[in-house]
Amino acid sequence: MIGSNRKEYAVKKGKTVTRRQFLKRSIGVATAFTIVPRHVLGGQGQTPPSETVGGALIGCGGRGPGTFEAMGLNARLLASCDVKFLDRADNKTIYTDFRRLLERKDIEVVAIATPPHWHALISIAAMEAGKDVLCEKPMTRFIAEGRAVVEAEKRYNRIFQVGTFGRFGESRNPVSIQIHKIMKSGLLKKCEAVHIKRGEFKVKEWSGKVNLQPEPVPPNLDWDMYVGPSPMKLYHRHRTGGTHRGYWDYEGGGLADMGQHFFDPFQWTWAKDDTSPVEIEAYAPPAHPEACGMWGWVEMKYADGMTLVFDSGEWAQPYNRKEGRGVSLSDLDEENRKKVEAMPDPQPLVSFAEAVKTRKQPGGHAEAAHRCATLLHLANIAIRTGRKLRYDPVKEEIIGDEEANRLVNQPMRAPWHL
Amino acid sequence: MNESSSVLARLVGKLPDPDEQGMLSNIDKEAVDSIIAEIHKGGRDSIIGLVDMLVEPGKGDDVKPRYALHCLALYVCKLRDENYRRAFADTLASQLSGERPKAVQGYIVRQLQVAGGREAAPALGKLLCDEELCEYAAQALAAIGEGAAEQLRNALPKATGKCRLTIVQNLGVVRDTKSVGALKQTIGDPDRDIHLAAAWALANIGDAGSVEILLKAADAQDAYERIKATQACLVLTEKLLTAGKKTEAVKVYTHLRDTRTDVTEKYVRDAATRGLAAAGSKR
Numbered sequence: 092m093i094g095s096n097r098k099e100y101a102v103k104k105g106k107t108v109t110r111r112q113f114l115k116r117s118i119g120v121a122t123a124f125t126i127v128p129r130h131v132l133g134g135q136g137q138t139p140p141s142e143t144v145g146g147a148l149i150g151c152g153g154r155g156p157g158t159f160e161a162m163g164l165n166a167r168l169l170a171s172c173d174v175k176f177l178d179r180a181d182n183k184t185i186y187t188d189f190r191r192l193l194e195r196k197d198i199e200v201v202a203i204a205t206p207p208h209w210h211a212l213i214s215i216a217a218m219e220a221g222k223d224v225l226c227e228k229p230m231t232r233f234i235a236e237g238r239a240v241v242e243a244e245k246r247y248n249r250i251f252q253v254g255t256f257g258r259f260g261e262s263r264n265p266v267s268i269q270i271h272k273i274m275k276s277g278l279l280k281k282c283e284a285v286h287i288k289r290g291e292f293k294v295k296e297w298s299g300k301v302n303l304q305p306e307p308v309p310p311n312l313d314w315d316m317y318v319g320p321s322p323m324k325l326y327h328r329h330r331t332g333g334t335h336r337g338y339w340d341y342e343g344g345g346l347a348d349m350g351q352h353f354f355d356p357f358q359w360t361w362a363k364d365d366t367s368p369v370e371i372e373a374y375a376p377p378a379h380p381e382a383c384g385m386w387g388w389v390e391m392k393y394a395d396g397m398t399l400v401f402d403s404g405e406w407a408q409p410y411n412r413k414e415g416r417g418v419s420l421s422d423l424d425e426e427n428r429k430k431v432e433a434m435p436d437p438q439p440l441v442s443f444a445e446a447v448k449t450r451k452q453p454g455g456h457a458e459a460a461h462r463c464a465t466l467l468h469l470a471n472i473a474i475r476t477g478r479k480l481r482y483d484p485v486k487e488e489i490i491g492d493e494e495a496n497r498l499v500n501q502p503m504r505a506p507w508h509l
Numbered sequence: 510m511n512e513s514s515s516v517l518a519r520l521v522g523k524l525p526d527p528d529e530q531g532m533l534s535n536i537d538k539e540a541v542d543s544i545i546a547e548i549h550k551g552g553r554d555s556i557i558g559l560v561d562m563l564v565e566p567g568k569g570d571d572v573k574p575r576y577a578l579h580c581l582a583l584y585v586c587k588l589r590d591e592n593y594r595r596a597f598a599d600t601l602a603s604q605l606s607g608e609r610p611k612a613v614q615g616y617i618v619r620q621l622q623v624a625g626g627r628e629a630a631p632a633l634g635k636l637l638c639d640e641e642l643c644e645y646a647a648q649a650l651a652a653i654g655e656g657a658a659e660q661l662r663n664a665l666p667k668a669t670g671k672c673r674l675t676i677v678q679n680l681g682v683v684r685d686t687k688s689v690g691a692l693k694q695t696i697g698d699p700d701r702d703i704h705l706a707a708a709w710a711l712a713n714i715g716d717a718g719s720v721e722i723l724l725k726a727a728d729a730q731d732a733y734e735r736i737k738a739t740q741a742c743l744v745l746t747e748k749l750l751t752a753g754k755k756t757e758a759v760k761v762y763t764h765l766r767d768t769r770t771d772v773t774e775k776y777v778r779d780a781a782t783r784g785l786a787a788a789g790s791k792r
Contacts, residue, residue: 194732196773219740221776246743247776248783300531302572322619323644325566337532376538377545380579380619384533407538478587494586494624502622502648505671505678506702508709 144447145169145197147222149189149213150205151176153333154227158204158254162225163444166200178311187313189213193220200447203227204254206331207348208321208341211236212507214251215243223250223447228351230457230464232321232342234487235500237461239509244457252443252453253460257356262440262454267360272434273418274362278427282396285416286361288353290404293345299337299382303327320507324381337383343471344383346401350467354399355455358466359440361397364459367484368466369394373473374407389470394484401470472498517551517558520544524573533576545580549593556581556600565612575616582624598625602632611641618642622649627656634660643672647679658685665691674703681710689716696722705737712741715748717757724764739765739777746784759790 146166148159151173159168172186179185186192193201193216201217203210203226211231214224230253231237244251261267273279305325308314314326321340324330335341336348358364368391375386388410389401402410420428440454465487472495473480481490489495503509523544525536548555559581562574585597601617602625609617618636621629622645630653636646637660650657662685665676677695680688688710695707708726711719723745726738742761749758765781785792 190733193736216736220736221773246747247780249776295532295534298532298534300527301533301576302527302531302570303566305566322648374538376533376536377541377580377583379533379576380623382532385536406536475583476586477583492586497622497652502651502679502682504644504648505675506706508678508682508706 143167144199145195146200146202147172147192147195147198148202148204149173149192149217150203150209150227152204154254155202155204158225158227159202161254161256161443162200162202162447163442164200164447169198170195174313174316175309175311177313187316189216193217193222198222200225206335206341207343208232209319211240211509212320212503214240215509218243218247218249218251221247221249223443225252225254225443227254228355228460229342229347229467230351230460231468232347233498233501234465234468235509237457237464238487241457241461248450250443250446250450250453251457251460252446253351253355253455253457253463255351255355255455257352258359258459259440259442259454261356261359262437267356268436269420269431270360270418271362271437272431273420273423274360275437276427276431276434278423278430279395279418282393282418283416283422284361284396284418285398285400285413286357287400287402287410287413287415288357289402289409291353292349292401292403292405294385294403294405297334297336297342297345297348298384299334299339299344299379300329301379301382303329318504320503323504338381339383339471339475340381342383343467346383346386346403346470346474347464347467350401350470351460351463354466355460355463357399358459358463359454363393364462366393367462367482367487368392368399368469369482369484371469371473371480371482373470373477374410375474375477376406377477378475383471386474389473391466391469399466468499513551513554514558517548517555518562520548521559521562521573521577524576527572541580545577545584548577549581549584553596553600556597557604560601560604560609560613560617563613563616565610578616578620579623582620586624594624595626595628598629601625602629605632605636611639615642615645618645618649622652625649625653627653629653630656630660634664637661637664637676638668638672640671643668643675647675651679651682654683658683658687661685662688662691673698674700674706677703677710678706681706681713684714686714686716689714689718693719693722696726701731701734705734705741708738708741709744712745712748715745715752717749717752717754719745720757720760724761727765728768743780743784746788750788755788755790759785759788759792762788762790763792 143165146168147170148155148168149172151171170184170186170192172189172192174187176185176187180187182191199222201222201224203213207229210226214226217224306327308326330338337344342348370392373386373389385406386403387407391399398413400410441451443453446453469482476495480495483490489499525533528534559574559578562571564571585594598621601621604617605614630650633646633650636642650660661676661680668676692707692710696704698704708723723742727742729735729738746758746761762781762784766778769778
C-alpha cells in the first residue's frame with residue numbers, strides 16, 4: 092500500500108536503494124528459490140535453507156523495505172502486495188489483494204507497512220492464516236482494533252511484534268530498570284511522577300488539508316481497496332503517499348504516527364503494559380471532521396496517580412500545570428526500598444526473530460503495543476471531542492460519554508470487520 | 510437573504526481560513542468556540558442554514574459551513590444536555606431527503622454518527638437500500654447502537670449488492686438475535702463476501718443453533734473461505750463458552766481438532782486443542 096512519498100530507502104546499513112530496486116532484487120531472489128532446489132542454495136557461506144523462512148511484504152511504500160528488514164530473520168521475500176500494483180500484479184509474486192497472498196502455505200512471516208487503517212485487519216487476517224507478523228507503527232487506528240489483534244494473537248498463538256523497538260534499549264538502561272522495578276513492585280503508596288514529552292509530534296507537518304477537491308484515481312491504484320475499512324471518500328493524492336497521516340480515516344496526525352516511538356519505551360519503563368490512563372484532558376481547538384490539525388497539550392492521569400503529558404509546542408501556550416517529576420528509591424520507606432533492591436532485573440526482551448524461532452513472546456507483543464497505541468488514541472479522542480474523558484482501562488470504554496465511545500470502536504465498511 | 514441568514518453567513522465567515530497549504534494552522538480556539546455558541550443560539554434555522562450552504566465536492570467552496578456543522582455536533586454533545594443534542598439530531602435527520610445531493614446527505618449522516626441518537630435511526634434506516642448512502646447510514650446506525658437493529662433487520666429483505674453485504678455485516682455488529690433465521694438463509698448466498706459476512710454475524714451473535722452450519726462452512730476447500738469460516742467457528746466457541754454453552758463449544762473445537770490434520774493447519778488444530786483444555790473437556 093502507499094506509504095511515505097520519499098523515493099529512496101535505506102534497506103541495509105550504508106546502502107541506499109530505491110523501492111523499485113528492492114522489490115526487483117527481492118522478488119528475483121524469491122523466483123530463483125522457486126526454481127532451484129532448496130538444498131542447492133545452502134552452500135558454503137550461505138544460510139542453510141532449513142534456517143530461512145518464507146516472507147511477504149504487504150504495503151510496499153516508504154516503510155515497506157525497512158519493515159521487512161526489521162524482522163531480523165533470514166526471510167526470503169516470496170511475495171509483495173500493494174494496492175497500487177494494479178499495473179503489474181501477477182498473483183504469483185506481486186499482489187494487490189492481501190487475502191490472496193495470505194492463502195499461500197509457503198509464507199510463514201508477514202511484514203505489514205500499509206497505512207495504519209489497515210494494520211489491525213491485515214495483522215489479524217495474517218494470524219488467522221497461521222503467519223507471524225511484524226507490523227509497522229502505529230499499531231492501530233482506534234482502540235478496539237488493538238484489543239482484536241491481542242485476541243487473535245492469543246487465539247492462534249502467533250507471534251506479533253510492532254515495528255518500534257525503543258523498549259529494547261530502555262530495558263537495558265540501569266536508570267530505566269530501577270524505575271521499572273519500583274513501578275512493577277506496586278509498593279509506591281501514591282505515584283507523583285509527571286512525565287512530559289515536549290515537541291517532535293510533527294503536528295503541522297502531518298496535518299490534513301481541509302479543502303480537498305476530488306481528483307481522478309491513478310490507473311495503477313485500487314482506490315476501493317486502499318480505503319478498505321474506512322469511510323469511502325473521493326480520491327485525492329494527499330490522502331495517500333505519506334500525507335495520509337493527516338486524515339482521521341487513515342491515521343491520526345503526527346501524534347499517532349510519532350507517539351508509538353515515544354511511548355513504547357515509556358510504557359516499559361513505567362510498567363504500564365497492562366493498563367491505560369483513567370482521565371484524559373486536551374487543550375485544542377475544535378477538531379475538523381476529516382483533517383487532523385493543531386493541538387496544544389494532552390494531560391493523562393493513571394489510577395496510581397502518575398501523570399503523562401504530551402505538549403506539542405506547536406500551538407498555543409506550552410503546558411504549565413505541572414512540572415516533570417520522576418520516581419526514585421527515596422520515594423519508598425526503608426522496608427520497601429530493600430524489597431525493590433532485592434528484586435531481580437527483568438529478563439532481556441525477546442526480539443521478533445528469536446520469538447519466531449523459539450515461540451516465546453516478543454518484547455513488543457500485541458498487548459504492550461495495544462496499550463501504547465491506546466495512549467495515542469485516547470489523546471486524539473480528547474482532542475476530537477473537546478471533552479474531558481474518564482476511561483475504564485479494564486473494560487476499555489470511556490465512562491459516561493456514549494458519543495466519545497463511538498471513536499473507541501469505529502464501524503467499518505463491509506466486508507471488513509474486527 | 511433574510512436577517513437571520515445574513516447573521517449566520519457573517520458568523521460562518523468569521524471562522525478561520527485555511528492557510529496556504531489548505532490546513533487550519535492559524536486557529537483561535539476561544540474565537541471558534543464563541544462563534545459556534547452564537548450559531549447554536551440560532552437553533553433549527555441555523556442548522557438548516559448551514560446545511561443549505563453545503564455543496565457537492567468539486568462544485569464550490571463549503572469549507573467553513575462543513576467545519577461549522579461538525580463543530581456544532583461536537584458542541585451539542587459537550588453541553589451534556591439531551592434536549593440540545595436531540596434537537597440538533599432531529600433537525601439534521603429531517604434534512605435527509607431526496608432533495609439534497611447525495612454527497613451532502615452523506616455528510617449529514619456522518620454528523621449524525623457524531624451526535625445522533627435513537628431519534629435519528631428511522632431516517633438513517635431509509636437510506637439502507639441506497640447504493641450511495643447505505644454504507645454511511647449503516648456505519649452511523651452501528652455507532653449509535655440504539656434502534657439500529659430494527660432498521661437493519663427491516664431493510665435486509667429489500668437490499669441487494671453492496672447494501673445487502675453492509676446490512677448483513679452490521680446485523681452481526683449489533684448482535685441482533687432476531688435476525689438469526691435470515692442470516693442462516695444468507696449463508697447460502699452465492700456472493701462470497703455476503704455469505705462470509707453472514708457466517709461471522711452468526712458467530713458474533715453467539716447463536717448455539719448455528720454450530721452445524723458454521724462447521725460446514727469452515728470445511729470449505731477455498732483457502733480464504735476456509736480461513737475466515739474457521740475464524741467464525743472459533744469466535745462462536747468463545748461466545749458460547751461465555752454464555753455457558755459448553756457442549757456446543759466442545760463440539761466445534763473437537764471438529765476443528767479432528768479435521769485440521771494437514772501440517773499447514775496445525776495452528777488451528779492447536780487452537781482447538783487449547784480451547785478444549787480451557788473448556789475443561791476430556792475429549
